[in-house]
Amino acid sequence: MNKVIEGAAYVLGNDIDTDQIIPAEHLVYSLSDPEERKHYGEFALSGVPADRAGLPEGNIPFTESGRSESKYSIIVGGKNFGCGSSREHAPACMEIAGVRAVIAESYARIFYRNSVDGGFFIPFECAARLVEEIKTGDDLMIDLNANTVTNRSRKKTYDLKSLGEVIEIIEAGNIFEYARKMGMMPSASDGPQ
């Protein structure tokens, strides 16, 4: 696992729900088809009302129209990030768009589980609220050893909460790799194929 994650911040507010992350009408695309899955990147976070997309100014689209990758790879959110439906298309679309980490005050549990068990990106919780501290486009660096995030644009460092027990799943890669490590599943090499 990389010990440092760097990238540009995209800042959102509280209660970013899964319909804002990926509106239901787009859920028809296949996540396993390499071409179709690109649509998920294209529509990632497209349901966020424009004035709240990319704080503090807002009106910053997460992905430019027609593109499936975003130039922002670290999402900064407020409370209850990912609330709403259980759709795994939500963390998946963010990963497809290039998200490597989310730093939120708190998460809705299914979204959190999906992010960890599916190995889409690392969901960090911050000790302090960062939504008002970080601006969309700021250059961030997350240090996993120190459990901190540094805003290199503003030369400030903040503490992140410990990932706790889920670190083992995150380090393994996803729930399957973790289960293989624990001997609950045959390893890929002696797998059933």
Next chain:
Amino acid sequence: MGMTITEKILAAHADKDFVQPGDNIWVNTDVLMTHDVCGPGTFAIFKKQFGENAKVWDRDKVVIIPDHFIFTKDAHANRNIDILRQFVKEQSLPHYFDVGSDNYKGVCHLALAQEGFNRPGEVLFGTDSHTSTSGAFGMFATGIGNTDAAFILGTGKLWVKVPESMCFEFVGTFPEHVMAKDVILTVIGDIGVDGAAYRAMEWRGDAVMKLSMEERMTLCNMAIEAGGKNGIIVADDVTTDYVRQRTDAPYKIYHSDDDAKYFFKKTYDASEMEPVVAKPHSPDNKAKVSECQDVKLDRAYIGSCTGGKITDFIAAARLLKGKRVKIDTFIVPATREVEQDLYKEKMGGETLMDIFKNAGAYLGDPSCAACLGGPKDTFGRAADNQVVISTTNRNFPGRMGSKQAHVYLASPYTAAASALTGHITNPAEFLDN
């Protein structure tokens, strides 16, 4: 130290005598449910991880219920149904309820109950956040994503962090014009959309135990709108009567111990409950109906796993009988069984179906329909900046279709009363005379 009902069920499914909140345990699954939106992704992950020819851990414990994007011309949505069919065939799965067949059911959470898959004491995982609905049967039921579902398909197990429990007790009797929907909207308004995050919401009290299974399901259904992991109500005779009409499978009834530990406890006087709505754009944006009477509406929507059960339509019909709606009103029975009951159930000699037709409402086929917006041709999908009163469970921006639409969540009584006047209306005005 005592345990709550949630802790006891989880302990039993992890082969442990005792668990406490915060413990990470591996639990055995009694039922895994998936539907057309999440099934295809789940199956793809299952095959990738366990092998193209791998078999599911227990065919009899997998239930597949297409319900979300059903009656649409959208080619991708229809392709998803084909993927379900293919997987069911490959795996010879017995519990599949295909669209277009006599076996079609409709919205998964109600279909699970009606087909006998909800049994006290069991553990049910579903790839849908409203899987919490099944907790009304005194079981542990929660929503998961595709990866977790694929993991269960292969192993029958899932890791669960034992949740803390919150206890919501209602004593006395609810007023006639107050429904379970008002109760859950009140509680979500009180504790907020993350007020029960990661926790179990346990419902108690004589007012709750007087409710029908359908109304109890409404209480547990929206646990997720408070961030809850599960909702749960101890099983009693009402529960076992319902279950026994639908399955002979064994079940086990668990009770919370008197000395069980709760993170939070609150007792409400049931008689003081009032009809409420959740204003746009959040389920915790609570307001009393009496404070919103000046909100003009464009349409009313009565349907979904929350507000599309037979008891919801009986409530709506009580108000709509012999009257005409003033705004476009959409009626969507959650399941085929509910739809059939609309033809059977009578009020003053008239079937509910006739009552709705004569009132000028539009009737849709059983499915999720516009509860989650869906493809552009979805029945009842909100357009432009319409103001909608709805018996569904979410009013986030864009949830019912248009991002500009304004959705007020309400009980079937309130939705029907409002359909008659064209503005948000207290059902007491119609029920008391």
